[in-house]
Amino acid sequence: xxxxxxRGLLDVCVLASIQYEDSYGxxxxxxxxxxxxxxxxxxxxxxxxxxTAKLLTVRTAEHDGRLRKYYQxxxxxxxRIEEFKEDWKEMESIYQFITREEVGxx
Amino acid sequence: xxxxxxxxxxxxxxxxxxKEDLDERVNFYSEMIxxxxxxxxxEEEAVSAIGDVKTIVSQIMAETPITTIVKxxxxxxxxxxxxxxxxxxLIIIVLTFPLWLPIVATIFGLAIALFAVVxxxxxxxxxxxxxxxxxxxASIVWVLGMLFYGNLAGAGLGLGAGLxxxxxxxxxxxxxxxxxxxxxxxxxxxxxxxxxxxxGKERE
Numbered sequence: 684x685x686x687x688x689x690r691g692l693l694d695v696c697v698l699a700s701i702q703y704e705d706s707y708g709x710x711x712x713x714x715x716x717x718x719x720x721x722x723x724x725x726x727x728x729x730x731x732x733x734x735t736a737k738l739l740t741v742r743t744a745e746h747d748g749r750l751r752k753y754y755q756x757x758x759x760x761x762x763r764i765e766e767f768k769e770d771w772k773e774m775e776s777i778y779q780f781i782t783r784e785e786v787g788x789x
Numbered sequence: 790x791x792x793x794x795x796x797x798x799x800x801x802x803x804x805x806x807x808k809e810d811l812d813e814r815v816n817f818y819s820e821m822i823x824x825x826x827x828x829x830x831x832e833e834e835a836v837s838a839i840g841d842v843k844t845i846v847s848q849i850m851a852e853t854p855i856t857t858i859v860k861x862x863x864x865x866x867x868x869x870x871x872x873x874x875x876x877x878x879l880i881i882i883v884l885t886f887p888l889w890l891p892i893v894a895t896i897f898g899l900a901i902a903l904f905a906v907v908x909x910x911x912x913x914x915x916x917x918x919x920x921x922x923x924x925x926x927a928s929i930v931w932v933l934g935m936l937f938y939g940n941l942a943g944a945g946l947g948l949g950a951g952l953x954x955x956x957x958x959x960x961x962x963x964x965x966x967x968x969x970x971x972x973x974x975x976x977x978x979x980x981x982x983x984x985x986x987x988x989g990k991e992r993e
Binding site: 708 | 814816817818820821823824825827828839840845848849852
């Protein structure tokens with residue numbers, strides 16, 4: 684897949700994994716596992732990028748005597764998911780065009 | 790490999806990136822390992838699930854912009870220099886003091902001598918000028934005296950000498966001003982030079 688496209692897709696996937704509930708690193712990896720294999724390094728980069736773009740916020744909370752970072756989606760992050768859905772519809776119609784069957788000679 | 794070994798390897802491999810960034814990444818991997826252990830994995834299993842530390846390091850280094858790495862390197866070099874005089878240098882400076890003390894004293898003495906010469910010249914110049922003007926004023930009294938006794942030749946001599954002294958004296962006032970300015974400039978320059986030599990070029 685085109686890297687630019689993949690990057691955008693990964694961003695939205697991570698945002699989707701926290702859209703209903705705040706989550707933490709390992710939980711996000713587990714949630715995505717059925718759909719795609721996501722390495723820790725990749726996840727770190729995505730989270731950092733989303734945080735910089737203010738699509739999510741990070742808070743540190745104590746868990747079981749150690750610190751854990753929780754990620755919370757922002758309104759801007761939700762907007763990104765909506766935009767993705769719109770883009771996807773557009774992509775779908777383009778896909779229809781690309782894969783259409785020959786209708787026959789006129 | 791246990792968690793501590795993994796994190797140490799990671800720190801070592803990523804020593805080229807900014808400290809803040811490094812700490813954040815190390816904490817991230819630490820959390821990932823802890824979360825796996827909490828889920829029931831052994832420490833070894835959790836670490837190996839994260840992946841090969843060398844691969845991770847090279848991936849992160851490849852992702853980090855070269856400018857960030859260069860900047861960090863430059864900052865570290867600067868910090869090293871800022872610590873300035875290292876202990877070793879300090880010991881050398883202290884131990885070689887019988888060697889550099891006479892040299893410093895000589896330079897200091899020469900500088901003071903130079904100031905003394907320049908400023909005494911200035912003072913001498915002023916003295917001569919004042920002397921000339923006083924002599925000029927005195928010769929007027931002389932002229933008046935000579936006229937009182939009817940000695941025209943004496944009065945003429947006094948007038949000539951007096952005008953000569955006054956004229957030269959007035960001219961030398963300009964000389965004094967220029968001379969003083971020059972001496973001040975020289976002193977300031979010398980002081981700045983000494984300060985630079987002592988403090989170093991830190992401000993640049």
